[in-house]
Amino acid sequence: MSKKTSYLLGIILTIILGTILYYFLCCSVCCGKETCKQKQNETKSVVTPEIKEVTKNAFAISDANGDFNLNLNDNFNFKTSNFSILQPVSSNIGDGVLKLKDYLLTNPLKTVDITGFYKSDETNNSAYPNLGIARANEVKNYLVLHGVSSKQIDTNGKLNDAINPDENSTLFGPLSFGVLTADASDTSSMEALKTACDAIRENPLVLHFQTGQASIALTADQRQKIADISHCVDKLGVKMQVVGHTDNTGNAAKNVVLGQQRADFAKDYLTKNGILESNIETSSKGPQVPITDNATEEGRAENRRTVITIN
Structure with a gap:
C-alpha cells in the first residue's frame, strides 16, 4: 500500500471517529440525551390536529304511546353561542310541524318535549339560564307561530359536549324531541304550576337599569325567573x-x-330573547308606587325600576 493511500485512509478514519465521538459526547454532555432523543422524535413524527366529525341530528319525533312518527334529515340549526334559528328553515321542517300540529290537536293530553343542547365552551348571551333552554324556546315559538298550542309544549336545556359544529361554527339540530302523554286524572302538575306562578306574582322580577343602555345584565337567579315567567305564560x-x-x-x-320608556326597553330586550311580543304588555306607574322613601339617593335609586310579572 502506498504512502498516499495510507494517508487518505487515515483522514477518512479520523472523520468517521470524530463524527461518532461528536454524536455521543455532544448529545450526552452538551445538549443532554433526552433533548437529543426528543429532537429526533420531533423530526420523525408530525402532529396531526384532531378532526371532529360534524354532528347532524335529524328532526325526529315519535310517540311511544301512539302512532306518530316523524324522521327528517333536516332540522333547526344554530350558530355557536347563539340561540336564533338560522334561516331559511327547510320546507320539510314546515311540513313536519304541520303534521305534528294536527296530531296534537286530536290528542289534547299529549305534549311535545323539546330539549335544546348547548356546549360548555359556548357563551350564553340569552335571558335564559342556558343556551339549551333558549334554543328550545326559539323552536317552541316556531311551533306556536305554525299553530301548535304553547300549552302542549315543554322546553328544557341540557349540556352536551358531544355535539360538534362545522368549520363555519354551525350546529346542525342541537335538539331532541319527544312526545309525552298526561294522565287526565292527575292534577298535581297543574296545581304545582299554579303555585309557582302565584309565587311569581308575590315576588316578581325587579330590574334596575339606565333607560337606553345597550343591554340588561342578568344574574343567574334573574335568568331562572324569566324562564319561570315564560313557562307560566x-x-x-x-x-x-x-x-x-x-x-x-x-x-x-x-x-x-x-317609566314607559323603561318598560318598552325591557320589552324589546325580552322579545329579542325569544319572548313572543304578543305575550308582553307594558305600562308605566311613573312615581306613583314607590317602594321606599324618595328622600335619599339610595331610596330614589330603588324606586327607579322595572317590574316583570304575570297577570
Whole structure:
C-alpha cells in the first residue's frame, strides 16, 4: 500500500471517529440525551390536529304511546353561542310541524318535549339560564307561530359536549324531541304550576337599569325567573306584565313617559330573547308606587325600576 493511500485512509478514519465521538459526547454532555432523543422524535413524527366529525341530528319525533312518527334529515340549526334559528328553515321542517300540529290537536293530553343542547365552551348571551333552554324556546315559538298550542309544549336545556359544529361554527339540530302523554286524572302538575306562578306574582322580577343602555345584565337567579315567567305564560295563557317606575324627581307627567320608556326597553330586550311580543304588555306607574322613601339617593335609586310579572 502506498504512502498516499495510507494517508487518505487515515483522514477518512479520523472523520468517521470524530463524527461518532461528536454524536455521543455532544448529545450526552452538551445538549443532554433526552433533548437529543426528543429532537429526533420531533423530526420523525408530525402532529396531526384532531378532526371532529360534524354532528347532524335529524328532526325526529315519535310517540311511544301512539302512532306518530316523524324522521327528517333536516332540522333547526344554530350558530355557536347563539340561540336564533338560522334561516331559511327547510320546507320539510314546515311540513313536519304541520303534521305534528294536527296530531296534537286530536290528542289534547299529549305534549311535545323539546330539549335544546348547548356546549360548555359556548357563551350564553340569552335571558335564559342556558343556551339549551333558549334554543328550545326559539323552536317552541316556531311551533306556536305554525299553530301548535304553547300549552302542549315543554322546553328544557341540557349540556352536551358531544355535539360538534362545522368549520363555519354551525350546529346542525342541537335538539331532541319527544312526545309525552298526561294522565287526565292527575292534577298535581297543574296545581304545582299554579303555585309557582302565584309565587311569581308575590315576588316578581325587579330590574334596575339606565333607560337606553345597550343591554340588561342578568344574574343567574334573574335568568331562572324569566324562564319561570315564560313557562307560566305558555301553560296558563297569561300575559307577561312589564311595568316601569321612577322616583319623584322632576315633572310627574314626564316621569310617566320615562317609566314607559323603561318598560318598552325591557320589552324589546325580552322579545329579542325569544319572548313572543304578543305575550308582553307594558305600562308605566311613573312615581306613583314607590317602594321606599324618595328622600335619599339610595331610596330614589330603588324606586327607579322595572317590574316583570304575570297577570
